[in-house]
Amino acid sequence: MKDWRNYSQVELDSQYDQRTAVPNASEYIDRWSKVGEQVKKSYVCEIHQYGSEHCELLDFYPGDTDTIHVHIHGGAWRALSKDVAACVVPGLRGHADGVAVLGFGLAPAYHLSVIVLQIQRAVRYVMETWPLHRIILSGHSSGAHLASNLLTETKHGLTADELKRITGVLLASGPYDLRPVRASSRNVYLSLTQEQAEHFTPLKKMSPYCPPILVCVGDQDLQEFKRQGRAMVSDLAAVNLSVVWTEFAMTNHFEVYDLFGAPHSLLTRSFSNFE
Numbered sequence: 502m503k504d505w506r507n508y509s510q511v512e513l514d515s516q517y518d519q520r521t522a523v524p525n526a527s528e529y530i531d532r533w534s535k536v537g538e539q540v541k542k543s544y545v546c547e548i549h550q551y552g553s554e555h556c557e558l559l560d561f562y563p564g565d566t567d568t569i570h571v572h573i574h575g576g577a578w579r580a581l582s583k584d585v586a587a588c589v590v591p592g593l594r595g596h597a598d599g600v601a602v603l604g605f606g607l608a609p610a611y612h613l614s615v616i617v618l619q620i621q622r623a624v625r626y627v628m629e630t631w632p633l634h635r636i637i638l639s640g641h642s643s644g645a646h647l648a649s650n651l652l653t654e655t656k657h658g659l660t661a662d663e664l665k666r667i668t669g670v671l672l673a674s675g676p677y678d679l680r681p682v683r684a685s686s687r688n689v690y691l692s693l694t695q696e697q698a699e700h701f702t703p704l705k706k707m708s709p710y711c712p713p714i715l716v717c718v719g720d721q722d723l724q725e726f727k728r729q730g731r732a733m734v735s736d737l738a739a740v741n742l743s744v745v746w747t748e749f750a751m752t753n754h755f756e757v758y759d760l761f762g763a764p765h766s767l768l769t770r771s772f773s774n775f776e
Contacts, residue, residue: 502728505681516725517676517685519577519642519754529755530585536762537587544590551626552619556606559583559623562590564598568635568668570772571601571627573620575642575674575758579608579690589761592769599634601627605647609690613701617657620647624659628666636667637775641758645675646703649733652714653706661710669775670714673768674722674757677733678702681725704736713743715771719752726754747771 505513515521523529547561560583561569570593574586583604593600605611605619628636640648649672651659659667676682682691683698693701714737718730730746737744749757749767760768 502724502731505684505725505728513681513684514686516723517682517687519723522721522723523753523755526755529759530581533581533588533758533762534585537585540587540590541584546587549626549630551623554606554619556604556611557619557622558604559626560587560602560604562594562600562602564594564600566598567633568637569599569601569627569631570594570637570639571603571624572761573603573605573638573640573644573647575640575644576607577687578613578616578643578646589758592760592762592764592766593639593772595764595769595772599631609692613691613693614697617647617650617701621651621657621659624651625663628663637669637671637772638667639671639673639761640675641673641761642675642754645672646677646679646701648672649675649677649703649707650701652708652711653703654708655700655706657701658706658708661708664708664710664712667712669712669772671768671771672714672716672730672733673761674718674726674730674754675733676726676729677704677736678729704732707737707740707742709740709742711737711742713745713775715745715747715774717747717749717757717768717771719749719754719757721751721753722757723754745771745774 679698
């Protein structure tokens with residue numbers, strides 16, 4: 502697979518722009534928004550403030566089991582919201598009756614260095630508020646990157662004891678090496694320095710206390726996202742952590758997110774591995 506350093510600038514930019522592969526991306530997002538609106542009308546939803554910023558809110562959809570699924574939405578670190586991400590609740594409730602959908606700041610108003618700490622704060626809030634519950638963690642696209650940073654031995658990672666509360670993690674279609682992201686047009690709004698890009702790259706920093714991890718992509722994901730997923734798998738396997746790789750057939754980047762919201766999809770059925 503082509504090394505990202507060998508791409509022209511135009512090629513690299515296109516590898517980090519999902520619309521180059523899925524021109525009708527806005528249709529997916531519009532549908533997620535409509536489904537999310539319906540979910541918020543159909544399910545009990547509690548809004549919790551986990552920090553002092555106005556964006557530091559999470560939606561909790563309570564259930565009867567002792568497991569909570571904590572979900573981090575994507576959107577290239579600058580788009581979507583917990584309200585749009587409510588579309589995943591029907592699918593996630595199948596294996597964790599309680600679901601917490603995280604809200605957080607978006608770039609460029611919030612720098613990535615702030616966002617990763619908001620995610621850490623939100624997950625700790627869930628653990629402290631429901632101390633007897635097990636946690637399943639998932640993220641899609643940039644949300645998968647944010648989730649993976651929780652698993653590192655850095656100041657924005659979780660402690661060993663906190664990681665033991667998590668029974669499994671799903672990382673879907675995410676970027677885990679921010680060096681090519683910084684070199685792409687995405688850095689116009691991310692404003693990452695070289696040092697920051699390396700600091701918030703979770704590869705080679707994963708905690709030995711990581712729970713089992715599923716890494717997946719769609720076979721129609723951009724080549725860079727497929728390469729990044731395989732890099733995460735190789736990194737985890739190299740230090741003998743439990744990891745499973747899945748590539749969904751005939752599925753693009755946005756259709757992978759559709760699988761989160763379907764109760765009996767191949768993706769949501771994979772959560773049974775964490776039970």
